[in-house]
Amino acid sequence: MQQKQIRIFDTTLRDGEQVPGCKLNEKEKIIIAKNLELLGVDIIEAGFPISSPGDFKSVKEISKNISNTIICCLTRAKKKDIEIAAQALKYAKRPRIHTGIGTSESHIKNKFKSTEEKILNIAYESVKYAKKFVEDIEFYAEDAGRTDNLFLAKVCEKVIKAGATVINLPDTTGYCLPEEYGKKIKFLLENVPNIDHVTLSTHCHDDFGLATANSIEGIKQGARQVECTINGIGERAGNTPLEEIVMILKKKKELNCFTNINTKMLYPISNLVSQYTGMVVPQNKAIIGNNAFSHSSGIHQDGMIKNSETYEIINPKEVGYNNSENNSSIVLTARSGRSALIYRYKKLGYALKTKKIDTIYPIFLEYADKKKEISDEDLKEIINSI
Template sequence: MSQKIEIFDTTLRDGEQVPGCQLSTDEKVVIARKLEQLGVDVIEAGFPISSPGDFLSVVEISKAVNTGVCALTRSKKEDIDVAAEALHHAKRGRIHTGIGSSDIHIKHKFNSTREKVLEQAVWAVSYAKAKGVEVEFFAEDAGRADLEFLAQLVEAVIKAGADVVNVPDTTGYCLPHLYGKRIQYLFENVKNINKAIISVHCHNDLGMATANTIAGLMNGARQAEVTINGIGERAGNTSLEEVAMVLKTHKDLNLHTNIKSEMLYELSTLVSDMMRMPVQPNKAIVGANAFAHSSGIHQDGFLKNSENYEIINPADVGVPSSSIILTARSGRAALKHRLELLGYQPNKSELDQLYGNFLVLADEKKTIVDEDLMFLVSNTPILVTQK
């Protein structure tokens, strides 16, 4: 039986940390409402103590949506107090508190010890739990933490009341098989692990964020922390649309989400426009070229049966249709297809002559559009019958 994966969206917190991509509170509310419609289970709305604007955004998003709303904190009393206040109107509030778990962070960020970090983590979870909301604990830099200590830390915070434990690959260091083994190790060595949801939060510094997230889910994690378009610190976070479509495409994993995938392209465009951050054309799922075909071999195969080169129906993610891009790499099949769409029915000899002229023009212009084809037809001294 397929198991549900909770989708925790941090576009409005981790995603908004991208330089130059800050949003107003009103803009955040618009995106939050769309995320709720999309089927996201929890929206991380901000870091309330960091600024009055972030505090206000958490308040207004809490008022605007019925889905879970999360506020980030450090493992400090003042952070947790402010977060609880900001979440006052949330129908399902969550405080996301935590501390570094790797020896690198413990020594060089906190100038502390494992023992003190463990004590601080337990205190923070207990204090947040007393606020009457859900509590998620993040073991920052878990991707580089000593596994035995990480297991000890996870067990302690669950015992203290953590509802969710986030095991983040904060620096994007892990490889998929190693990250998967990390999650597996926790399930095998944390006695009370079934009393909490294990969450994965991966960064893309080595381009592994989505692969690591899937590896974590395959090894027992049941919450994925993601952003629209994979935006986020440095090289970004795990992409929501990629995780959703991996699980939808690979049904053999027996994992599913509540994501309404047909809204993905719309939401990708909205976030890109509001944050003034273009989506790279070759971005999986939502990039401009994700369903575009320009190679003649690919175009011919696609026109015969789209499944030859597409594993996803573009309509499933809200893209109206695939596209055939005419370039000097295109073949006769693609040219004939486009001409037929324009109302022309060239025979073989006519198509051969048109194709020669097409290649000359394509080498010059790089990409051929319908106006160029009309020009070619009108200037090719052969009879082309029109429908």
């Protein structure tokens, strides 16, 4: 069976930058955008041009500096927003306007003080107007996760008639369970006329810690684009982490999907984005956290030394780690066993026999009980003390 391509839509420079205190300047945005293109993302959402003169200029300059990747920018379903977006995308080789409106009962009644009929009309007219400026139009049904499926189907039908090329189904509040989100996409694919004329996209938030799971379920049910950010940065609890989606699709062959991402760039671009945004990557973050390939348990260390596949489902080199000979880290703590101690001494050039290790090990444990981790200098001090 032929593999299905999943397009990676990166919104680090738009949704990712909405984190309080995370402000990127124009130069930093251009550097990140260039690296995203090298990474292999299919679409870069470069900003929200009408929100500020700085955002407008950044989208414009990014458009000038990117050769192959689609450059997208966000608008509300308003003519002025769309006109400003079109101006910002003037130099883009492959421009896309991303317009839309809230579709849930909560948004319609509380945010817009409107009706379903009026929202349907606004959705249609916004896509039709954007189509006058560029051919590639993505429509977002904000809060699709909490939108009634029958009404959501009507919205999709309308925007397809207006000329949308992509329909984004955001779980804006991170409310859906994977099964709920997947059923929503399945329902649309089975009930919306000409739905095969557009690409369905996921855009999941991590309020319940389910952004990645929801995105994967969306893919399983027929979505062919995933909206995500480097390190999962974004509003509130964040967005779907790009690195997680990409590596799941790469390693889980039964999903029968592929992306254009050069996975060896994941760790370097994670560090770049963290440095520029000031958003520190948690030590235990999947795929790119500093502890992702560290092992301190004696049982785990013994298994790792014998065969790394015992406790690692990803080779660190696949995601760009270059921190040691084999890119995995054997961390010596009070929970480490003799195998790890022998391994680390061997790295230092000491070939120790069992009797010697039996002498050293109790001393090592005394050191380890006093310190969080045992360094190479500690190991030398221990061996010199006997």
